[in-house]
Amino acid sequence: MSERIFLAGAAGAVGSALTPLLVGAGYEVYGTTRHLDRTDAIRAAGAHPILVDVFDRATLADAIERVAPAIVIHQLTDLPPALDPTRMADAVARNARIRAEGTANLVTAARAAGCAHIVAQSIAWAYAAGQAPYSESQPLDTAAEGARAITVNGVVALERHVLAFNDCGGVGTVLRYGNLYGPGTGRDVAQGASPLHVDAAAWAALLAVQRATSGVFNIAEDHAEVSNRKAKRELGWRPDLRLAMPENARD
Structure with missing residues (x-):
């Protein structure tokens, strides 16, 4: 029986790229969204859609308990379409709440369900x-x-909750993503001091699952403002990884 993964944020930019990677790697994926109209896309990618809001603690806990996943992946954000600058001020507060309160809810539910590993986007x-x-x-x-x-x-709270997973015998992995670009991100080309293609971000999450390595990892392209050496060394990650990479790309 394949390992079960509970992917929070399966309909987002990274989640949409990550779902087919996980399914292709042999995992049974249960992907969440708050929006009913996005469940068909999750199903089409090969995952089981779950309609749940991360702030609804009781429903979230029940969903994770029913799935009983070996791994929980946190790819939740709350950003406006095309990163609309007129709406970004509100998005800052919403994202901070997801990172603090939402992560706490996910970690608590994952622990209660006996989950062994949590991977989270920072x-x-x-x-x-x-x-x-x-x-x-x-x-x-x-x-x-x-x-x-x-x-x-919000970032400090998220990382504290995830890394505390290591203190109870589990594995907590934090992926510090750079400035995302590519399909679904609102940016078509690399931008910012630490750019990162959304497909490469998804690959980082898959490799974090497969390596089951705890700790914090910068995930960004070469020559960025942050160093990606640790991710290359410990996760076997590369910034040129894309969804259509050949089978031997993970070697």
Whole structure:
């Protein structure tokens, strides 16, 4: 019997790319969305759709208990279509709530269901000012102010909840994604100090599942503001990975 994965955010940009990768690798995937009209796309990608809101703790806990997954993957965000700049201010607060409250709900439910491993999406632009390229051991910008403080505080909460999974005998993996571009992201070309194609982001999650390695990993292209050495070394990840890579690409 294949391992079951509970993929929170299966209809999002990374989730949509990740679902067929997981299915193709032999996992049985249960993918969540808040929107009924997105369940058909999840099903078409080979996963079992689950309609649930991460802030509905009771329903979420029941869903995870019924699935009894070996692995939970957290790819939830709440961003406006095409990253509409007129709506991004509200999105900052919504994303911070997902990272703090939503992650806490996922981790609590995963623990209760006996899940062994949780992989979560974080971001690679929350570091405190310092020497670039930033490595995972460098501090986050906890002294930030304004909107950046909201974002960084959400990231700190998310990573704390996920990494605490290691303290109870599980495996907690945090993927600090760079600035996403590609299908579904609102950006067609590489942008930002640490660009990352959405397909390469999805591959990082698959490799994190397969390697079952705990800790924090920067996931961004070469010569970015952050170092991707650890992900290359410990996960076998490459920034040129795409959905149509050949079978030997993961070797």
